[in-house]
Amino acid sequence: MTTTHAAGSPGATPEVLRYTAFTTVPEGGNPAGVVPDATGLGDAEMLAIAARLGYSETAFLTAGSQDPAVSARDDQQAYAVRYFSPEAEVSFCGHATVAAAVALAERDRAGSGSGSAEYVFVTSVGPVPVTVTEADGTLRATLTSVEPSVEGAADDDVAEALAALGWTAGDLDPLLPPRIAFAGARHLVLAAATRARLADLSYDFERLAALMRRLDVTTVQLVWRESGSVFHARDPFPVGGVVEDPATGAAAAAFGAYARELGLVPAETVLTVHQGDDMGRPGVLTVTLREGDPRVRVSGAAVRIPD
Structure with missing residues (x-):
């Protein structure tokens, strides 16, 4: 006892x-x-x-x-x-x-x-x-969230991230350019051109972790745009000793700031992010942007896991 x-x-x-x-x-x-x-x-x-x-x-x-x-x-x-x-x-x-x-x-x-x-x-x-x-x-x-920020991602760093992921430049969505976004933690945002590219995730753990430590980013936020307000995401997290994070609220907040900064969405909008489907742990994150307020709101349910 x-x-x-x-x-x-x-x-x-x-x-x-x-x-x-x-x-x-x-x-x-x-x-x-x-x-x-x-x-x-x-x-x-x-x-x-x-x-x-x-x-x-x-x-x-x-x-x-x-x-x-x-x-x-x-x-x-x-x-x-x-x-x-x-x-x-x-x-x-x-x-x-x-x-x-x-x-x-x-x-x-x-x-x-x-x-x-x-x-x-x-x-x-x-x-x-x-x-x-x-x-x-x-x-x-x-x-x-705390007040977010978005900054550019250097071409060499993006190329290294793609190499670690086993992606090519052609695998990226040209309308959603790479950026580093922050809303409490820094995330490298990379947008896949297809849902199939996002679903096929197998990467060099140590190589990606080394890049992330150098850039001081917490996860790599991989996204695919289903529609103007619906996105799918995956988040490799090797710097935390985890291959993939199933549903990432901090990255969703950073992504909301990214989407607003790039003019991908209206100033006042609600986004839905689906994450974890490819891991067999589906989750839904609601991201809310309010006009005149730079902060990002992220909502979701939670339940206790039986002992």
Whole structure:
């Protein structure tokens, strides 16, 4: 029998939850670890927990905020949040944010009877407001990104990425040029010309990881445009020790900024991103852009994975 102590106490064993984001079934979406109370945990302990779980990221939450610039409203709860992959800390993770917010809302619902809630996650890149709503028994979380940015990708770097992926320049969609986009984490965006090209993913793990470390990007965001508002995505994540991320909220936020910057979509729009289908873990991410607000909103459901 294992005894779980309050986090931060001697011999503490923190509660570790498993959720999957951007889906309504445990078999879909992107699994994430959630540690609701990481008080007293050091970097090595958090990394060890993330490595043991083996998910692309685990979110570690500590109630309250040490950032004097962050002031939560009376109806919001603030949490300091850190994210770890099995191999390193990550600046921001969208799917673990969605998973953590739904986990908190489920816990809070037990006391209030309502699954709706508002949180402020204080991350290393800035505060991220997260709203959870409930409809027909399903909880959905919407994160609002930090202010995004988009920059060019050097031709030599794109060529190296294509070589690592086993793609050619002809495999790219010429109407969606390569860029590096940021909305909490940096992502190299490459658009496939066909759905078949996107589906056939087999790459040189170490070669792509080396390029990504040099460019300081978290994933390579591979996309294919089905229509003006519907996209499909895949995200190699070798720098985190993961071949592919099944549903990537941070990359979806960055892609929303990319699509707006390039004028691919109206200033006020809602995009649907399908991800994980090729891995057998389908997920759906909703990306919302608002005119006059540079931030990007990413929404999705999340459910607990049975122990």
